[in-house]
Amino acid sequence: MENKTVKNSESEVNRLVLPEDTNIFGALYGGRLVEWMDNIASITAFKHARKKVVTGSIDNLFFLSPINLGYIVTIHTFITYVTRSTMEVEIDVQTENVETGDKKVTTRAYFTYVATDENGRAVEIPGLLLQTPEEEKRFSEGQTRSKSRLDALKNMKETVLF
Numbered sequence: 001m002e003n004k005t006v007k008n009s010e011s012e013v014n015r016l017v018l019p020e021d022t023n024i025f026g027a028l029y030g031g032r033l034v035e036w037m038d039n040i041a042s043i044t045a046f047k048h049a050r051k052k053v054v055t056g057s058i059d060n061l062f063f064l065s066p067i068n069l070g071y072i073v074t075i076h077t078f079i080t081y082v083t084r085s086t087m088e089v090e091i092d093v094q095t096e097n098v099e100t101g102d103k104k105v106t107t108r109a110y111f112t113y114v115a116t117d118e119n120g121r122a123v124e125i126p127g128l129l130l131q132t133p134e135e136e137k138r139f140s141e142g143q144t145r146s147k148s149r150l151d152a153l154k155n156m157k158e159t160v161l162f
């Protein structure tokens with residue numbers, strides 16, 4: 001299986017916040033933003049794996065500033081780290097005031113996707129071809145996050161499944 005570059009699967013989407021996306025105070029629902037993030041990040045995972053993928057985990061998610069009705073939301077996603085069957089996708093969310101053009105970073109998050117076969121069993125995916133020092137740095141940081149994620153998963157399974 002041939003390795004793929006980060007650029008092969010990088011994705012970006014713009015959305016306009018409409019009334020149905022907002023709460024009674026005119027701000028975007030957190031859950032709606034997470035839905036958009038998962039949607040775009042899964043496109044990145046699909047493009048890398050070219051297999052069925054499922055969301056395995058969502059790391060800590062902090063919303064740094066509210067996103068208001070009528071704002072543009074830009075969601076940029078790319079792969080930072082891969083293992084045999086998993087992909088860590090970084091998701092950067094930025095908002096833009098349509099009237100002033102002012103931009104603000106709202107959140108950065110890491111979602112992990114697992115590639116599976118039709119029976120839901122994890123399957124091998126292409127490796128990541130790192131092309132820049134920045135991609136190498138992100139890969140190494142992803143490896144560190146992956147270790148703590150797997151520790152947390154093990155702990156969760158022991159607690160929930162006894």
Ligand SMILES: CC(C)(COP(=O)(O)OP(=O)(O)OC[C@H]1O[C@@H](n2cnc3c(N)ncnc32)[C@H](O)[C@@H]1OP(=O)(O)O)[C@@H](O)C(=O)NCCC(=O)NCCS
Pocket residue numbers: 054055056057083084085086112113114116120121122150153
């Ligand atoms: C994710 C899932 C396929 C893993 O199945 P599993 O039988 O536990 O898989 P395994 O223990 O064989 O692990 C397979 C790989 O997935 C990784 N993994 C397993 N569960 C994971 C999780 N929740 N988050 C991140 N990585 C996970 C393992 O580290 C392993 O990676 P590797 O092959 O690169 O070394 C399975 O738990 C599942 O289908 N979960 C539901 C997914 C879903 O429906 N998501 C939508 C929201 S509900």
